[in-house]
Amino acid sequence: MSTHVSAAASPEAGYNFAYLDEQTKRMIRRAILKAIAIPGYQVPFASREMPMPYGWGTGGVQVTASILGRDDVLKVIDQGSDDTTNAVSIRKFFERTASVRTTTHTREATVIQTRHRIPEETLREGQVIVYQVPIPEPLRFLEPRETETRKLHALAEYGLMHVKLYEDIARHGHIATTYAYPVEVAGRYIMDPSPTPKFDNPKMHLMAALQLFGAGREKRIYAIPPYTEVRSLDFEDHPFRIQTFKDPCALCAATGVYLDEVIMDDRGGRMFVCSDSDFCEERRSAGHRGSMLADAPAALTGDSTHA
Amino acid sequence: MLNDLPDAPLLSVRDLTRYYGERIGCADVSFDLYEGEVLAVVGESGSGKSTLLSLLATELEASAGSIRYRMRDGIARDLATLTEAERRLLLRTDWGFVRQDSTQGLRMSVSAGGNIGERLMAVGARHYGNIRGTSLDWLGRVEIDRGRIDDIPKAFSGGMRQRLQIARNLVTHPRLVFMDEPTSGLDVSVQARLLDLIRGLVSELGLAVIIVTHDLSVARLLSHRIMVMKGGRVIEAGLTDRVLDDPHQPYTQLLVSSVLAA
């Protein structure tokens, strides 16, 4: 798959550009501006009903809808892949309602909406990455009262976050949190990076692109402006570490990237491949060959989508 | 016993009053408390003991009166003028609060080590090994088997939970600790052991303590001074031995005689 202009030159009749009415978009943009002004702070917003269920990224969709312009090029990924149901349906949604160009190539996109991953390719200035967030409050598990968590944020009372990490180490011998690993933004607010693997946390640090987070059900928007310090919480004697993988990607031989375990057949055959499907395909087009590329089913190599 | 105290009081309470609507919670309470001093507040149920303690701990707002506290920098501050951040810092560093109901004073789903370490982490401790070491040390000091460090308080007996609360509070070396009926509801033998432990720690650490109890024998064992409350007011106050051996007020005489009879 690559960049293409969708069939209709203008949005489908009956929709406002990018589905939301202009007043709603202005309201959401105000929330986004406030979020950018206070990095990591959760800004409440009047989340709207979207034509998809909560849990399908309604927060991210509203943020994307509010920032899209006619010249934008949109990429949508779910777990790193452009081809999953969730990613395809959100991409189609914006093709229909905004008739913007879409792409699977990270480099070509101006707006990337994501669930669970940050692309492997370094994002650059001028790009915006929009995260779909299910639970924005990092203190929720330890302090269920919203009035209290707000106070804890206001006073930067974050000892509880380390209690959680302490419990992790006491129970497992190491910090066992691997997803939604809490970060401190610009030396102030503690933030949940959404359920991305902690592998992606370092990419958030000093990222050149603007990072926006939308939680639809919980009605919160937060942001990390370009070139902001983002630090993963840890202990001096248990420093933050990303996941590492023993072998390179079985399809494209990439190392230092996030790999998914894939079951190949019903005999228990499995392999580890790039979770970022666009990154993997590009490497293969450039001639990189992983150890199992020849044996892998077409559905895995992405060949079927090119047919 | 009291001759070693610095000149300025740690806590200065004047005309402290709290109404619940028309009803008096407590009224016109005044006293000074010095560093290292243990004050027992006694009286029957409904006499205003818990109200007074909540006011002192700034958990409840006073209807009238003032509380001044000498901060670690030596400067006495009116507690009503502290910012929320200052107040909360005081609560988790320089003060402690041991609750009658341990589920109110502990995180029941966090391990014993995490419960003790919380205050340290709240003030910036970021070395797991050191935090754990301090937790282990405190488990020993409150006579809980160190092997229980990773167990949650749900699995602890009533006496152990109270000892864990004490460790959790004392780990930041507070100067003032509030205790609301810390031993009530426990078996007599468990109670005796807990009182011994508290007495030892209080004198070893030079803690100032305000302990609310309806049990005069607890007051006798732990406190230097007693305030007797009735109907929200202090009706008699003085050195513990004097009040218990030579009560002036008829109501205090009644209290003392009933404990002697028991």
Ligand SMILES: Nc1ncnc2c1ncn2[C@@H]1O[C@H](COP(=O)(O)OP(=O)(O)O)[C@@H](O)[C@H]1O
């Ligand atoms: N939250 C409240 N609302 C109304 N009245 C209260 C409240 N708490 C305590 N009181 C009243 O204030 C008085 C003192 O109560 P309390 O301080 O709990 O006494 P003690 O701790 O000595 O039993 C009692 O008359 C009690 O009924």
Ligand SMILES: [Mg+2]
């Ligand atoms: Mg009471």
